[in-house]
């Protein structure tokens with residue numbers, strides 16, 4: 001199947017800047033797929049979207065829609081819709097006028113505009129609001145109109161740049177469901193930019209994690225949390241994220257300053273060791289692979305997020321609330337099979353194998 005969108009070695013270096021805002025990224029988005037571009041502020045998400053829509057010119061690389069390069073196509077002719085977090089809605093106009101705007105500007109016949117507006121309003125569940133003035137609408141309705149203004153032109157690709165970040169929690173959850181429904185109903189292909197991992201995990205089929213202008217990993221939303229391919233992904237995903245400790249493996253022991261852990265199935269040399277918070281278990285002092293002092297206990301309803309200080313390293317874990325951990329307590333830490341991952345100290349990429357605590361130390 002030809003991807004709906006392909007980015008090939010796409011880069012952007014802004015004039016006067018020495019670093020690339022987007023650095024040779026490759027990405028395929030399949031027809032009907034929702035892909036989230038996830039990363040913290042400044043990692044290059046908006047620059048990527050702006051190049052796809054045509055607001056920024058790439059420094060190098062190619063952008064293809066349905067297998068055809070669009071780099072030389074002017075923004076207005078790309079058939080790509082873009083919705084920002086700031087609702088692009090004319091507040092003095094009615095909903096109907098807002099929805100009709102894009103097609104009117106293109107000089108489409110009146111009957112066609114009326115039909116498209118009616119269809120879009122139906123899709124958005126806004127038929128009874130068509131004559132309302134936009135200034136009388138609430139935040140989520142405004143954002144729905146903004147999305148509608150884009151959908152009415154039937155874009156082959158919809159780009160959403162943090163579209164829900166101005167909404168309150170309840171409206172945001174409702175809009176998430178709405179977007180998911182719209183996407184399935186009309187088979188839209190969506191690229192969704194966000195810094196919010198919960199949003200990415202709940203909306204997207206696949207997630208592309210970006211940092212420093214690079215895509216670190218593209219993975220199914222259902223798999224990425226447990227299968228980080230890069231140190232950055234492990235540090236960014238999860239709440240709490242994995243504990244990452246950089247150290248050296250020699251003679252079957254991982255050492256970092258005063259911290260030591262005998263490990264199997266791990267190569268010698270510099271590695272970053274990742275400990276999954278959900279997989280670790282609190283045990284009696286003296287039992288388990290490590291002993292430490294509980295420095296932080298953060299109740300979270302049915303669970304509690306803990307920080308255990310073990311030989312100068314703050315290790316985070318998530319336990320059932322019934323465990324009733326007490327701050328200051330000395331505890332043992334059990335590290336079961338599957339609780340560890342290791343990353344190459346040079347490339348930061350995940351190492352093959354399943355590192356585990358050596359039998360004698362368990």
Ligand SMILES: Nc1ncnc2c1ncn2[C@@H]1O[C@H](COP(=O)(O)OP(=O)(O)OP(=O)(O)O)[C@@H](O)[C@H]1O
Nearest residue numbers: 014017021039040041042043044045046047048195
């Ligand atoms: N017009 C511009 N001129 C120069 N540098 C820019 C320009 N726009 C963005 N940058 C820089 O490019 C890098 C990537 O910015 P970009 O806005 O794409 O990131 P982002 O992930 O979308 O962040 P945010 O969520 O804050 O918008 C940043 O270092 C930013 O300062």
